[in-house]
Amino acid sequence: MSLYWRIFLLNAVVLVVAILLLLGPVTVSTPVLFGEALVLIVGLVVMLIANAVLLRIGLAPLARLTQTMVTADLLKPGSRTTVTGHGEIAELTTSFNAMLARLEAERATSSGRALSAQEAERRRIAQELHDEVGQTLTAVLLQLKHAADRAPQPVREDLRQAQETTRAGLDEIRRIARRLRPGVLEELGLYSALRALTAEFATSRLSATAYITPGLPPLAPATELVLYRIAQEGLTNTARHARATLVEVHLRALPNARVGLLVRDNGQGIGVAAEGAGISGMRERALLIGADLGIGQGPHGGTEIRLQVTGNTADDRLQENAR
Ligand SMILES: Nc1ncnc2c1ncn2[C@@H]1O[C@H](COP(=O)(O)OP(=O)(O)OP(=O)(O)O)[C@@H](O)[C@H]1O
Ligand SMILES: [Mg+2]
Known part of the structure; x- marks a missing residue:
């Protein structure tokens, strides 16, 4: 039902009920008696409340759509409003969902191009x-x-x-x-590159160690580059912001031929700090290869960056242009 008819019918129901009451049990004399005025006022309040509730229910899909619009973030794709019923609101929701999907795809392509150019x-x-x-x-x-x-x-x-x-x-x-240019990545492979990278961040006040499980599924070069750059930004952030004494880089096998990267420090934690170019760069790189990125508190406080990638089937857009 269209929004127009929905609102019209909601109001019609309330008015018809009011008229039926006036024709039936409720009477009004001139001048109005105190008891009658009381009944009218109570009736009016009930009508207004009923109207408000019905409108709220009728417009709920619009409120849900607005909520998705406000919170939509192209770097965290996948948020969609559920389409309910038919009519304009359903159409609007469907169009908005389609627009969001198109924007996400365009964003992924353009950030892919920008990152390739940067590399x-x-x-x-x-x-x-x-x-x-x-x-x-x-x-x-x-x-x-x-x-x-x-x-x-x-x-x-x-x-x-x-x-x-x-x-x-x-x-x-x-x-x-x-x-x-992580030349070691090309020459010695991801494992040595990650070990060398982690070792670069070790100082007298920060212990930095890489733990790499042997026998991981093979990864596409583009995926390896993303893992390397995300570990690099994670370590840089730890060194710059965390006030940590310990940082660990873990690369381990996960079920379904997936590989997990963890950069975990024991510092003051990321809290509610606004995301800068570093973290949005991580998100863009993760999106590029269809990886899942999580940033939050680690099991022992501090900050933890979790990245899950799929072995060998990853998107090679970065590789095509950047290597
Ligand atoms: N490991 C961490 N520990 C504590 N705070 C962190 C950590 N990593 C990031 N932050 C907080 O998150 C903010 C955003 O990080 P982000 O990497 O996006 O930007 P940045 O490091 O400030 O600048 P840049 O664009 O050069 O990376 C930081 O300013 C910092 O406050
Ligand atoms: Mg940073």
Whole structure:
């Protein structure tokens, strides 16, 4: 039934009941007697309440739709309003659900494209750092060595010092390049890459350990990259925000050929902090490969990031463009 007829009939029912009462047991004399006025006022209040209740029931699907509209989040897809009955509200709900599905698909495609472009750009910068700046510094290092070998004693010490500084710069550039593009991921595979990544975050105040169950189902390269980047952001967040003394990265097999990644710290917890670019980036990457991402409190307090991916059947969009 259309919204128009629904509201019309609701009001008609209330008015017809009122008229039937006036024609039947209720009478009104002129001037109105106190008892009659009382009955009329009580009748009016009852009518208004009945009207309000019936309208509330009639418009409930609209309220549900509004609620979904307010809470819809493209990074947490799947929230839909149940379509009840026929008529305009049902049509509106169906159209809204279809629009949400279309927006989610478009969002996934466009964020896939953006992330691919970002990975490609990172790879290019890493390559250039390695090939251009790295080669130049290596050449400088050799020249310094050459000069130091032939220089008189007082200058030699200075040249050795310059050599050390250049070597430190070279190491730094290699580290930045490695971080920009997880080369270890391609060279040594996900397990070593995750171990190396976790070890990078260990300091005297933060113990960082990776626990990787052997014999995990094979993963698509795009999935491995997502796991790596999400672990990287999780560890960065722990180092930056958690005030933790312990952080663990777990990679383990789950039922149905699924793999679970956990990044768990014992810090102050994420609480109700607003999500920034880091966490929404995690959500976008997870969406891209159809993985489930959960962020919340761990079993012993602190923050826990849980990611579940499916082995070997994951979407390869990232891989196509970024690798
Ligand atoms: N492990 C954690 N422990 C405590 N708080 C956290 C943790 N991870 C995230 N947070 C909180 O969640 C917020 C959002 O994190 P998010 O990674 O999205 O953004 P960010 O780290 O502030 O900035 P960036 O965009 O550089 O990542 C943080 O500002 C922080 O307050
Ligand atoms: Mg962050």
